Amino acid sequence: MTTVTNYERWPEDEGVRSSGEWHEPPELLLERMRSKIGSVLYGKEEVISKVLAAFLAGGHVLLEDVPGVGKTMLARAFAAVIGGQFKRIQLTADMQPADVTGGSVWDGRSGSFLFVPGPIMANVVLADELNRTPPRTQSALLEAMEERCVTTDGESRRLPEPFMLIATQNPWDYEGTFALPEAQTDRFMMRLSIGYPSVEHEVRLLAALADNRSVDPSGLKPVVAVEEWRRMQRECKTVHVHPDLLPFAVSIVSETRAAVELEAGASPRASRDWLRAAQATAYMEGRRFLLPDDLLATAEPVLAHRLTVLPAYAASGQTAATVLDRIIRSTPMPASVAGRRRR
Missing domain, CATH: 3.40.50.300 (P-loop containing nucleotide triphosphate hydrolases)
Structure with a gap:
């Protein structure tokens, strides 16, 4: 645990x-x-x-x-x-x-x-x-x-x-x-x-x-x-989500649709699935509230397979996982939830 x-x-x-x-x-x-x-x-x-x-x-x-x-x-x-x-x-x-x-x-x-x-x-x-x-x-x-x-x-x-x-x-x-x-x-x-x-x-x-x-x-x-x-x-499904975590998640998903390396980004269904998976992760740990790390831990398995890398970038070694990691690292986390992290 x-x-x-x-x-x-x-x-x-x-x-x-x-x-x-x-x-x-x-x-x-x-x-x-x-x-x-x-x-x-x-x-x-x-x-x-x-x-x-x-x-x-x-x-x-x-x-x-x-x-x-x-x-x-x-x-x-x-x-x-x-x-x-x-x-x-x-x-x-x-x-x-x-x-x-x-x-x-x-x-x-x-x-x-x-x-x-x-x-x-x-x-x-x-x-x-x-x-x-x-x-x-x-x-x-x-x-x-x-x-x-x-x-x-x-x-x-x-x-x-x-x-x-x-x-x-x-x-x-x-x-x-x-x-x-x-x-x-x-x-x-x-x-x-x-x-x-x-x-x-x-x-x-x-x-x-x-x-x-x-x-x-x-x-x-x-x-x-x-x-x-x-x-x-x-x-x-009743696991509480801090309101400031929602724009953070949507910003990441939106960026996948605009990323130059990607032919296709994540859908609104992906956003829904990501939130549900993060809630389930929190629930499994006995919490009824979401931490930012619940989103980060489920990002790749939920989002990466929905992303299509353009052939030119794939030839240079880029993968959906590496592009997603870059997007997450470059997306600032809201200050109101940034301190609610696992050590």
Whole structure:
């Protein structure tokens, strides 16, 4: 847990705790969730924390990584600790939209069409190798991600609550991959990378396998019930935001739209997602007020994947992350909140 030093409560923060009592403080439950997921994904505490923050904020996560580093394990473990239903979609080049959303089939007994739900109808859905399927099938996920429903045969059907999507994509230069449409990339709250384990953690993984002590992620016991998780999602939206932090965040987002290195900047949806992710980060630490560092800690995973670097600047080594870092460093923080920093 992060310690905040030299802090005095802002007057606006009084009375922002939500009503109702928990049997345990939510931050302790969330810490236990992180610990349980960490028992199957060794040494990836930072990634686990960011995934939890994104889902707590009601967002979706795009994992861009090489195969075999634990992306499926992470999704299964998360579904288990909230007691939710997990479904996996292995996306391929010949997959059709109905293979994701479901569709109607003729039932000879009843003499009518019946709707057969697709794998998107679950609390936690893993869309594996999203960029191996054509854009038409990728677009089948757009409505589900934003509207929390799917439309088939002219009828809209609500998805389960909560609904969270983890999509994985292979590096862009892998054979047989399609680029993700910008509209879809923008609907992911965060883009993260798990990365290879350290030598120490890979030895620990092999030792657990050799001794038959490895943990099946789907066998993890729930830490919270689905309704408790939904309550956490509602409560984290009430985390207080100092009014002066909002212009600071908007200034950074606006600058991405004007930066000479960038072809495309961040959208208003990005601003919304950034604020929600920062609120969730504060909530996970047991605070009901936002610190500037909550915004700074979530800036890159929320904003960088929405930025497109012009080829001339990309050739010189510029990336979305480095451009964003320059913008943040050059944007002055309001004096009224600059002292509310972690030591």
